[in-house]
Amino acid sequence: MSEKEGYLGDRTTEQRYSRRRIVAGAGGIVGAGILGAGVQTQIVRSQEAPPSGTDTDVYAEGCEDVDHWELTLEEANEDWSARADPSLYCSVPCSLTDTDNVAIGQQVRIGNGTGEFENAVYTVASEHETDETLWLTASGLDRIDASDSETVTLGSSAIHPSYNTRQGGELNDEYVEYLVNGDDGGDGNDVVVLAPHGGYIEYGTDFQAERVAESIGATGWICSGFNAGGGGFDRWHTYSTEIHRRSFPELDSLLEQEFEWGVAFHGYSNGEILVGGTADESDKAIVVEAIEDLLPDQTVTVVERDATEYTGANPENVLNDLAPIGQTIQIEQPTDVRESDWSVVADGVVDALETIRG
Known part of the structure; x- marks a missing residue:
């Protein structure tokens, strides 16, 4: 699918062929280095206890070098009206883009470890000045069953770094x-x-x-x-x-x-x-x-x-x-x-x- 807009996919097919998840991720991820002097964006490391109600492990176990950050969600005023579906996009703090940890236009993974989707892929549409917040539209929040002011994890990789086969993806x-x-x-x-x-x-x-x-x-x-x-x-x-x-x-x-x-x-x-x-x-x-x-x-x-x-x-x-x-x-x-x-x-x-x- 390329220029197609608003297409919701073959859900009945997905339901028919999806298999039960048989591997649950339990390991931690080591976060990136400090983003820069004076930057207030929180960086979570595997030895630190996550805030209550969050799951910092958006990639499952075995990924010690994946950059990730914990941020507070804020419902976005932007509707990214030029986009096909605003639920697919996010806005990240300038502290991440200024240090080249994240780029405008790249895909990232966002999740809170709960709901139908433990995490999902979003495209970075814009940046903003508030260091500790991650902006999603109301429909973007709904994708991961999240709410305004909730703490979630943003991971810098769209795909899972530890699996490189279709079978690995399906089994996990x-x-x-x-x-x-x-x-x-x-x-x-x-x-x-x-x-x-x-x-x-x-x-x-x-x-x-x-x-x-x-x-x-x-x-x-x-x-x-x-x-x-x-x-x-x-x-x-x-x-x-x-x-x-x-x-x-x-x-x-x-x-x-x-x-x-x-x-x-x-x-x-x-x-x-x-x-x-x-x-x-x-x-x-x-x-x-x-x-x-x-x-x-x-x-x-x-x-x-x-x-x-x-x-x-x-x-x-x-x-x-x-x-x-x-x-x-x-x-x-x-x-x-x-x-x-x-x-x-x-x-x-x-x-x-x-x-x-x-």
């Missing part, structure tokens, strides 16, 4: 980032394949990215999120146009490389498969035909680059950061396709790439 009810490197004997080492919303955020897309990467010897970048009882989308989703490199270390490393082609798999709630991206119409038509050959009863449609939704053509889309404008393809798919025919669509994309790349 977590949000993970990992790379898939295809067979060295393949001819696709100049292709990058993305699934920014895998797991139960947009089910099936991570399987697709892995299948394509392994089939052609490409590099796959995948994020997968899970939440027991459903709600993976609401807890972990970040718009593709806002994914920040400092929040995802594996992505950061890939952005130093040069890829010739990029493909991204996404899910949405409409009934047809959409083929977008910045590629020429003729190239996108090849993708459409390849998928239709394998799924003759499924409607597959090209999305024009100037369409208002689902285009994948925004220059700020992470797909278009990794591969050149004019050589990116984005696939949007309905729920039933991602559940039943995810591998077929992936194979169609493999066939199309072989034709396009000669």
